[in-house]
Amino acid sequence: FGNSMLPLYGHGDRLIVSDEVPIAVGDRIVLEAPSLGLIGGVLIHRDKNGIAVTLGGKPRREVLVDPADVTFLARVLWASQ
Secondary structure, eight states, X not given: OTTTTTTTSOTTOEEEEESSSOOOXXXXXXXXXXXXXXXXXXXXXXXXXXXXXXXXXOTTXXXXXXXXXXXXEEEEEXXXX
């Protein structure tokens, strides 16, 4: 993830994620897209036009991703910090 999830998670933290668990606004997620790589943050909006994520939970670091570009999307279920 690099620093995309700071301050939520940092280097060395272990995450358990699932792409089979429903995702809702406010959930911490992991997303992979060829244009962005692997990123993580908090889901702030999701519809057919885009998936909006605040990187690391910081409102000023929002990313909007085209759903057609997403190769992996999962909810963070557990973290060891």
